[in-house]
Amino acid sequence: MITGKNTIGTLNSARGTDTFKTFNPVENRENPWVFHQATKDEIDQAVQLATEAFGQYKNFSGKRKAEFLRAIADEIEEIGEDLITTYMAESGLPEGRARGERGRTMVQLRAFADLLEEGSWVEATIDVGQADKEPMPKPDIRKMLFPIGPVAVFGASNFPLAFSTAGGDTASALAAGCPVIVKGHPLHAATGELVSSAILKAAEKTNMPNGVFSNLNSSGISVGQELVQHPEIKAVGFTGSIAGGTAIYKLASTREVPIPVFAEMGSVNxxxxxxxxxxxxxxxxxxxxxxxxxxxxxxxxxxxxxxxxxxxxxxxxxxxxxxxxxxxxxxxxxxxxxxxxxxxxxxxxxxxxxxxxxxxxxxxxxxxxxxxxxxxxxxxxxxxxxxxxxxxxxxxxxxxxxxxxxxxxxxxxxxxxxxxxxxxxxxxxxxxxxxxxxxxxxxxxxxxxNGVPTGVEVCAAMHHGGPFPSTTNAKYTSVGVSAITRWTRPVAYQNWPLELLPEALQNENPLKIHRIVDGIHTFNTI
Amino acid sequence: MITGKNTIGTLNSARGTDTFKTFNPVENRENPWVFHQATKDEIDQAVQLATEAFGQYKNFSGKRKAEFLRAIADEIEEIGEDLITTYMAESGLPEGRARGERGRTMVQLRAFADLLEEGSWVEATIDVGQADKEPMPKPDIRKMLFPIGPVAVFGASNFPLAFSTAGGDTASALAAGCPVIVKGHPLHAATGELVSSAILKAAEKTNMPNGVFSNLNSSGISVGQELVQHPEIKAVGFTGSIAGGTAIYKLASTREVPIPVFAEMGSVNxxxxxxxxxxxxxxxxxxxxxxxxxxxxxxxxxxxxxxxxxxxxxxxxxxxxxxxxxxxxxxxxxxxxxxxxxxxxxxxxxxxxxxxxxxxxxxxxxxxxxxxxxxxxxxxxxxxxxxxxxxxxxxxxxxxxxxxxxxxxxxxxxxxxxxxxxxxxxxxxxxxxxxxxxxxxxxxxxxxxNGVPTGVEVCAAMHHGGPFPSTTNAKYTSVGVSAITRWTRPVAYQNWPLELLPEALQNENPLKIHRIVDGIHTFNTI
CATH class of the missing domain: 3.40.309.10 (Aldehyde Dehydrogenase; Chain A, domain 2)
Known part of the structure; x- marks a missing residue:
C-alpha cells in the first residue's frame, strides 16, 4: 500500500502539508495516491541519520555491502506485479519496458555486488618503504579509495527504476560505502516508495545502520536545493535536463565547501x-x-x-x-x-x-x-x-x-x-x-x-559520460561498474603499522585483489 | 641570457608594454631583468598554437612523449649553474634547496617517461562482444583514457622548479598528451624563462609540434583570468593560496562550458x-x-x-x-x-x-x-x-x-x-x-x-590532495605519477574494427600493458 510518506531511515514520515499526486499519462488522469513533500526538518533528519550511518557503513567489508545490494535486488523482485503496474501507471511506459528496466536494475545491483566481492576496485597502490635507502629512508606509502560520505541522488524522469531510487547512482554509492538520500522524481513517487520499502527491508535483513538510505518526496526544486547545500552532503548524482543539472552544479560549486556533482544531462547523440x-x-x-x-x-x-x-x-x-x-x-x-x-x-x-x-x-x-x-x-x-x-x-x-x-x-x-x-x-x-x-x-x-546509440550495455568497459553539457564531469560514467569511483577519494597511509592497515593494503593481500606494488601490477603478497 | 619575453610556441614575444621585475629577497633589491607581461593577443596566439599542436600531439605514442619528457630533463640539467644562481636570486632559497628541487624536477619528468613507456596508465578496459548472445548480441566495448586538450598551468611561488614551468603539473599534462600553457609565477620569471627555453630545445630536438608548450609572463591576475576563461583551454592546474585557487575554481565553474580545476591550496597539516x-x-x-x-x-x-x-x-x-x-x-x-x-x-x-x-x-x-x-x-x-x-x-x-x-x-x-x-x-x-x-x-x-609532513615522496602510491580547501578536487593528486589522470577522460569504442582501435585496445595487446578484459585483470592477449 502506498502511504505517500517520506522514508527517513527506518521511519515513515509525513510532517509536511505540501502534497502532490502523480499522473497516469496513458489514462490522462491523476493517480490516487497523495504524497507529502519533505520538510526542511525531515531533510535535516535524513542527512543527520546518513551522517551517523556513514560512521559504521564506511567500514563494512565488501562482502557485507554486497549482501545488502543483493538483498535489495531480491526485495525489488519480491514486490512483484505491484511494481510493474505502479511503474506503468506513473510513466505511461509499456509493460515490456517496465519488466526490462526492473531486470536491468537488479542486474546493476548484482554487478556492484560482484565488484565488491572481487575487491580490486579500491585501486590499492603500494610503495614499500626502504628504511636503509640513501641519502634518505624511503617512507612506506599505501593508498586506496575510500567512500566520501552521504550522497544525494536525484531520480530521473525517464528511468523510474534503473536511474532512480535503487538505480545506478544509488547502487554505486551504496557499493562505495556511502549512505544515500534520494530526492525522488515527482513523476513516479509511488514507484519510488515501493522501491524504498524494498531497500529498507533489505537494510533490516542485512543489519545495515539506520539512515544508510532515505527517500524524500518532492514536487518542486526546494528539497533538491536544500539537499545540495547541506554541509553534510558530500556529493550529488543527477540524471535529467541540462537546465536542472547545471543549476545543481553551480549551486554545489559555490557552496562554502564545494562538492562534486555527477550530472548526466542532455545529448543529441x-x-x-x-x-x-x-x-x-x-x-x-x-x-x-x-x-x-x-x-x-x-x-x-x-x-x-x-x-x-x-x-x-x-x-x-x-x-x-x-x-x-x-x-x-x-x-x-x-x-x-x-x-x-x-x-x-x-x-x-x-x-x-x-x-x-x-x-x-x-x-x-x-x-x-x-x-x-x-x-x-x-x-x-x-x-x-x-x-x-x-x-x-x-x-x-x-x-x-x-x-x-x-x-x-x-x-x-x-x-x-x-x-x-x-x-x-x-x-x-x-x-x-x-x-x-x-x-x-x-x-x-x-x-x-554501425549501430544505434540507444541501448547502453551495463559492463566494466562502458563509458556513459561525455563532455559538457552531456555531463558535468566527462571523467566519470554513470553506467557500468566504473561508476563506483565517483563516490570515493584516495587516502594514503605513510609508515602505518602493517597490521593496522585496511586489508586491501596489507602485505599478505588477504583479499587476493589486484594491486600496484612498487609500480608492478600484481595479485601477489609482499 | 634572460630576454624578459614570453615563449609562445617557438616564438619569443614581447608585444606588451606592461613590464615587471623580480626581486632578490636575500639582497633586498630588484633583479635586473625586465619582463613583458603577455597581452591578450599573445595569450590567444599561445592557445591557438596549443590547440593546433593538440591535433598531432594527442596521437603521439607513449614512447615519443617519453622521449620529449626525458629531453626536457636533460636540457634543464644542461642549463647548469645559471639555473641555480637565477633560482636563488629570485627565491631567496639556499643552494642546497635549489639543487634538490632541480633534481626532483628531473626525477618527476623521468618518472612520467617511465610511466609512458610501461603504458598501463591508460586504464584499458575491454568487454569482448558476443554476437550470438541471447536474447540480444552483446556489443564489443573497449575504453581507455585520452588527453583532454590544452591545459593552463599556474606556477607556484614556493616551488620555482618542481611546481612551476616544467614541474609536476606540466610534466603530467605533457605525459597525458596535452599541450601546456604556463602562466609563470611573477616572483621567478627568469627561472621560468630558463626552463622554458630548455623545454623549447627539447621540443625541437624531439620534433614536437609548435605550440606544445608556451610560457606567459604575468605580474597581475589578468593573464590567468584570460587563460582560465579561454574556450579552448580544457583544464587548469594550480598550486598556491586558497584565495587564488578558489577564485580560479569559481571562474572555471561558471564558464559557458565549465572546465576542471586541479588546485592545490592551503593546509595546516x-x-x-x-x-x-x-x-x-x-x-x-x-x-x-x-x-x-x-x-x-x-x-x-x-x-x-x-x-x-x-x-x-x-x-x-x-x-x-x-x-x-x-x-x-x-x-x-x-x-x-x-x-x-x-x-x-x-x-x-x-x-x-x-x-x-x-x-x-x-x-x-x-x-x-x-x-x-x-x-x-x-x-x-x-x-x-x-x-x-x-x-x-x-x-x-x-x-x-x-x-x-x-x-x-x-x-x-x-x-x-x-x-x-x-x-x-x-x-x-x-x-x-x-x-x-x-x-x-x-x-x-x-x-x-611518526614522521613529519614536510617531504613528499614522488611515487605511485603518493596522494597529495585532500578535502577542500586543501585542494579543489580531493580525488586527484598533484604529486606522483597518478597525477597524469587529471588531464584525461575515458572514451569507449563500441563495435569498432579491431585493426583501427588504438594499440592499447587491440586484441594482440601489442603494448603488453595491464588491462581489465571481461572483468579480469590481465596482461594477456585476447
Missing amino acids: PVVVLPSAFEQSAHWAKQYALSITNGTGQFCTNPGLILGVKGDDFTQFIGTLGEEIAQISPASMLHPNIYKAFEKGIEVVTASGKTSLVGAYKGEAAPNFGKAKVLTVDADVFIANPALHHEVFGPYSLVVQCDSDQELEAAINALEGQLTGTLLGNSKELSEKTSIVDALKEKVGRLIL | PVVVLPSAFEQSAHWAKQYALSITNGTGQFCTNPGLILGVKGDDFTQFIGTLGEEIAQISPASMLHPNIYKAFEKGIEVVTASGKTSLVGAYKGEAAPNFGKAKVLTVDADVFIANPALHHEVFGPYSLVVQCDSDQELEAAINALEGQLTGTLLGNSKELSEKTSIVDALKEKVGRLIL
Missing part, C-alpha cells in the same frame, strides 16, 4: 552516415526509425541528429527514413508536461522556417502520445543556428545535409559535448576519413560503429 | 601527539622545530598545527619545542610581500589575545628573513575561533592543548580539509583511539605515522 552505409540504406532507415522512437524518444542516447553528405544515396536514405517514421504508432510520453515540451520543441524548430519535413506520423493520437517527426536542414543553416543543436526530448531527429566532408566536419565541430557519437560506414572509410572520426571523438564519451 | 610519543619527547621537539622551519616554513605540508592532551608530558614537549624553535636561525622568505604577510598573519593571531608564546627566535634578522614562532592555545578557544585554523604561510605553528581525548577529537572535527594529518604514537594507541584516527582520516589526503 550525432550519427554520421558515410557512403558505404547506403549499401544497407533500407536497413539503417528502419533501424533509425525504431531507435528515434524507442521509449517514445525519451532516452538520453536518443539519436537526435543524423549527418551526411548530400547525394542521391543520402536523399534516398532520408526518404526511406521519412516513410519508416510515418509508420511508427505514437506512444505515451511520461507526462503531459513532457508531451507539451516535446510539441513546443518541435514547434520552435519548425517555426524557424529553416527546416523541412522528412517524415512524421500523420494520424490521430491519444492525449500525451508523442507523434514521431524527422526534419532536415542544410548544414550551413545548422551551423549558424545553435538553437537547432539542442535536444528535443521525444521521438524526433534532425537530418543535417552537408555539401562536403569539410562541411560535415565543420558541423561536428560546431556541436556541444555528447554522450555518444555513431558512425555508419566501413573500415576503409574510417581509416580514410580520420579527421571526421577524430572530430567526433573529441565531442563524445562513446564512439559507436 | 595537523599533527596529533599521543602519549607514547613523549618517550621520545626531545627527539620529536627537535624534528618538529626543523619541519616547521624547513624552507622557511614555505611548504604546503608545513606542520601548522600540533594537537595533544594536557599533562606534564605535553607541557614538557611544548617547552622543548619552544627552546628548539628559539635556536633556529632566520632565513629568507620568498619575497618582501610574503614576509609581510607572514608577519601580519602572526600579528593577527597574537593580537587576538587568545594565544600565548611557546617559543620564538629572539635575535635580529636581515630584511625579509622569517623568524620562527610557535604559539599555543586552549582547545576550547581554538574550536570557537576559526580564524586560528587558517594557514600562516611561513615558519609558524600553533599548539592546541586539549582537556581530553574527546576535546581532541572535537578539535579535529572542527578543522577544514587538509593535505596531510600526522599521528605521533604507537600501534596500541592507534588501535585504541580509533575515533581520533578516524576523525583525522576524514579530514586529510595522507595519514602519516
Whole structure:
C-alpha cells in the first residue's frame, strides 16, 4: 500500500502539508495516491541519520555491502506485479519496458555486488618503504579509495527504476560505502516508495545502520536545493535536463565547501552516415526509425541528429527514413508536461522556417502520445543556428545535409559535448576519413560503429559520460561498474603499522585483489 | 641570457608594454631583468598554437612523449649553474634547496617517461562482444583514457622548479598528451624563462609540434583570468593560496562550458601527539622545530598545527619545542610581500589575545628573513575561533592543548580539509583511539605515522590532495605519477574494427600493458 510518506531511515514520515499526486499519462488522469513533500526538518533528519550511518557503513567489508545490494535486488523482485503496474501507471511506459528496466536494475545491483566481492576496485597502490635507502629512508606509502560520505541522488524522469531510487547512482554509492538520500522524481513517487520499502527491508535483513538510505518526496526544486547545500552532503548524482543539472552544479560549486556533482544531462547523440552505409540504406532507415522512437524518444542516447553528405544515396536514405517514421504508432510520453515540451520543441524548430519535413506520423493520437517527426536542414543553416543543436526530448531527429566532408566536419565541430557519437560506414572509410572520426571523438564519451546509440550495455568497459553539457564531469560514467569511483577519494597511509592497515593494503593481500606494488601490477603478497 | 619575453610556441614575444621585475629577497633589491607581461593577443596566439599542436600531439605514442619528457630533463640539467644562481636570486632559497628541487624536477619528468613507456596508465578496459548472445548480441566495448586538450598551468611561488614551468603539473599534462600553457609565477620569471627555453630545445630536438608548450609572463591576475576563461583551454592546474585557487575554481565553474580545476591550496597539516610519543619527547621537539622551519616554513605540508592532551608530558614537549624553535636561525622568505604577510598573519593571531608564546627566535634578522614562532592555545578557544585554523604561510605553528581525548577529537572535527594529518604514537594507541584516527582520516589526503609532513615522496602510491580547501578536487593528486589522470577522460569504442582501435585496445595487446578484459585483470592477449 502506498502511504505517500517520506522514508527517513527506518521511519515513515509525513510532517509536511505540501502534497502532490502523480499522473497516469496513458489514462490522462491523476493517480490516487497523495504524497507529502519533505520538510526542511525531515531533510535535516535524513542527512543527520546518513551522517551517523556513514560512521559504521564506511567500514563494512565488501562482502557485507554486497549482501545488502543483493538483498535489495531480491526485495525489488519480491514486490512483484505491484511494481510493474505502479511503474506503468506513473510513466505511461509499456509493460515490456517496465519488466526490462526492473531486470536491468537488479542486474546493476548484482554487478556492484560482484565488484565488491572481487575487491580490486579500491585501486590499492603500494610503495614499500626502504628504511636503509640513501641519502634518505624511503617512507612506506599505501593508498586506496575510500567512500566520501552521504550522497544525494536525484531520480530521473525517464528511468523510474534503473536511474532512480535503487538505480545506478544509488547502487554505486551504496557499493562505495556511502549512505544515500534520494530526492525522488515527482513523476513516479509511488514507484519510488515501493522501491524504498524494498531497500529498507533489505537494510533490516542485512543489519545495515539506520539512515544508510532515505527517500524524500518532492514536487518542486526546494528539497533538491536544500539537499545540495547541506554541509553534510558530500556529493550529488543527477540524471535529467541540462537546465536542472547545471543549476545543481553551480549551486554545489559555490557552496562554502564545494562538492562534486555527477550530472548526466542532455545529448543529441550525432550519427554520421558515410557512403558505404547506403549499401544497407533500407536497413539503417528502419533501424533509425525504431531507435528515434524507442521509449517514445525519451532516452538520453536518443539519436537526435543524423549527418551526411548530400547525394542521391543520402536523399534516398532520408526518404526511406521519412516513410519508416510515418509508420511508427505514437506512444505515451511520461507526462503531459513532457508531451507539451516535446510539441513546443518541435514547434520552435519548425517555426524557424529553416527546416523541412522528412517524415512524421500523420494520424490521430491519444492525449500525451508523442507523434514521431524527422526534419532536415542544410548544414550551413545548422551551423549558424545553435538553437537547432539542442535536444528535443521525444521521438524526433534532425537530418543535417552537408555539401562536403569539410562541411560535415565543420558541423561536428560546431556541436556541444555528447554522450555518444555513431558512425555508419566501413573500415576503409574510417581509416580514410580520420579527421571526421577524430572530430567526433573529441565531442563524445562513446564512439559507436554501425549501430544505434540507444541501448547502453551495463559492463566494466562502458563509458556513459561525455563532455559538457552531456555531463558535468566527462571523467566519470554513470553506467557500468566504473561508476563506483565517483563516490570515493584516495587516502594514503605513510609508515602505518602493517597490521593496522585496511586489508586491501596489507602485505599478505588477504583479499587476493589486484594491486600496484612498487609500480608492478600484481595479485601477489609482499 | 634572460630576454624578459614570453615563449609562445617557438616564438619569443614581447608585444606588451606592461613590464615587471623580480626581486632578490636575500639582497633586498630588484633583479635586473625586465619582463613583458603577455597581452591578450599573445595569450590567444599561445592557445591557438596549443590547440593546433593538440591535433598531432594527442596521437603521439607513449614512447615519443617519453622521449620529449626525458629531453626536457636533460636540457634543464644542461642549463647548469645559471639555473641555480637565477633560482636563488629570485627565491631567496639556499643552494642546497635549489639543487634538490632541480633534481626532483628531473626525477618527476623521468618518472612520467617511465610511466609512458610501461603504458598501463591508460586504464584499458575491454568487454569482448558476443554476437550470438541471447536474447540480444552483446556489443564489443573497449575504453581507455585520452588527453583532454590544452591545459593552463599556474606556477607556484614556493616551488620555482618542481611546481612551476616544467614541474609536476606540466610534466603530467605533457605525459597525458596535452599541450601546456604556463602562466609563470611573477616572483621567478627568469627561472621560468630558463626552463622554458630548455623545454623549447627539447621540443625541437624531439620534433614536437609548435605550440606544445608556451610560457606567459604575468605580474597581475589578468593573464590567468584570460587563460582560465579561454574556450579552448580544457583544464587548469594550480598550486598556491586558497584565495587564488578558489577564485580560479569559481571562474572555471561558471564558464559557458565549465572546465576542471586541479588546485592545490592551503593546509595546516595537523599533527596529533599521543602519549607514547613523549618517550621520545626531545627527539620529536627537535624534528618538529626543523619541519616547521624547513624552507622557511614555505611548504604546503608545513606542520601548522600540533594537537595533544594536557599533562606534564605535553607541557614538557611544548617547552622543548619552544627552546628548539628559539635556536633556529632566520632565513629568507620568498619575497618582501610574503614576509609581510607572514608577519601580519602572526600579528593577527597574537593580537587576538587568545594565544600565548611557546617559543620564538629572539635575535635580529636581515630584511625579509622569517623568524620562527610557535604559539599555543586552549582547545576550547581554538574550536570557537576559526580564524586560528587558517594557514600562516611561513615558519609558524600553533599548539592546541586539549582537556581530553574527546576535546581532541572535537578539535579535529572542527578543522577544514587538509593535505596531510600526522599521528605521533604507537600501534596500541592507534588501535585504541580509533575515533581520533578516524576523525583525522576524514579530514586529510595522507595519514602519516611518526614522521613529519614536510617531504613528499614522488611515487605511485603518493596522494597529495585532500578535502577542500586543501585542494579543489580531493580525488586527484598533484604529486606522483597518478597525477597524469587529471588531464584525461575515458572514451569507449563500441563495435569498432579491431585493426583501427588504438594499440592499447587491440586484441594482440601489442603494448603488453595491464588491462581489465571481461572483468579480469590481465596482461594477456585476447
